[in-house]
Amino acid sequence: MSDQIRFVDGAAYERYMGVWSRTAGERFLDWLAPPTGWRWLDVGCGSGAFTETIVERCAPRAVTGIDPADAQLVFARTRPSLRSADLQPGNAMAIPFGDDAFDAAVMPLVIFFVPDPPVAVAEMRRVVRPGGVVAAYAWDLPGEGFPYHDLHDAIREIGMEAPLPPHPEASRLDVMQALWTDAGLLEVETCVIEVQRTFESFDDYFSTVKGGASVAAQIAQMSPAQLERLATLLRERLPVDAAGRITCSGVANAAKGRVPAPTP
Numbered sequence: 001m002s003d004q005i006r007f008v009d010g011a012a013y014e015r016y017m018g019v020w021s022r023t024a025g026e027r028f029l030d031w032l033a034p035p036t037g038w039r040w041l042d043v044g045c046g047s048g049a050f051t052e053t054i055v056e057r058c059a060p061r062a063v064t065g066i067d068p069a070d071a072q073l074v075f076a077r078t079r080p081s082l083r084s085a086d087l088q089p090g091n092a093m094a095i096p097f098g099d100d101a102f103d104a105a106v107m108p109l110v111i112f113f114v115p116d117p118p119v120a121v122a123e124m125r126r127v128v129r130p131g132g133v134v135a136a137y138a139w140d141l142p143g144e145g146f147p148y149h150d151l152h153d154a155i156r157e158i159g160m161e162a163p164l165p166p167h168p169e170a171s172r173l174d175v176m177q178a179l180w181t182d183a184g185l186l187e188v189e190t191c192v193i194e195v196q197r198t199f200e201s202f203d204d205y206f207s208t209v210k211g212g213a214s215v216a217a218q219i220a221q222m223s224p225a226q227l228e229r230l231a232t233l234l235r236e237r238l239p240v241d242a243a244g245r246i247t248c249s250g251v252a253n254a255a256k257g258r259v260p261a262p263t264p
Contacts, residue, residue, distance in 0.1 A: 012211035018049035025050040038103035044110030048076025066090025100129040107136035112165040135256035141168035145251030154233040176255035185257025
């Protein structure tokens with residue numbers, strides 16, 4: 001995980017990114033079209049937003065989530081639908097389960113945070129049974145698909161850094177294709193997921209992003225004059241309808257592949 005981006009507040013993350021994660025996650029699951037009764041592993045489950053979507057849409061036999069942030073796991077455990085889920089600390093680089101333990105391993109909005117993406121994909125393959133699925137989706141950061149791209153641009157315009165994860169290039173469609181292929185996964189496919197979210201007002205948007213994990217530290221350091229300038233820049237950039245609502249868009253790239261049978 002980046003030294004500058006810390007996911008330590010589950011409630012703030014839920015408001016900032018959880019809504020986006022579920023919206024993109026629903027499209028992602030539509031694309032995966034999994035059967036019922038699978039054993040799922042959510043790698044980097046965070047606040048449980050996508051984990052909850054698995055439970056609600058996929059009729060799983062079992063759901064396990066791992067995440068390095070204890071505060072995120074505490075929040076995830078408050079979700080009623082996740083009471084029977086196994087949510088525990090874990091590292092995508094060394095997944096704490098044996099071989100062939102799951103039918104599917106998924107990584108929602110995480111691959112650009114792990115220190116070594118190829119190792120993480122190999123670990124997901126290791127813990128999934130032959131014939132099972134390894135899949136992920138991530139905001140297309142190089143392609144300006146991050147839902148708060150305008151916010152990042154405005155922060156940079158006032159002379160501050162808008163932090164990025166350590167491997168933003170890992171979210172490119174061609175890079176994801178190569179990661180899955182190089183891991184030895186079969187039937188590798190990719191897709192582009194486009195989603196939108198509407199904020200009721202500028203105040204709704206601004207109060208949401210001020211608690212956002214990727215920018216909260218920068219915004220907290222701003223002087224009153226800088227904060228006012230940031231608000232002005234965002235008002236100029238963001239589309240506002242006649243009712244004062246703001247609709248933002250995000251673009252995520254996704255990849256999936258099947259674990260091959262062992263070589264005789």
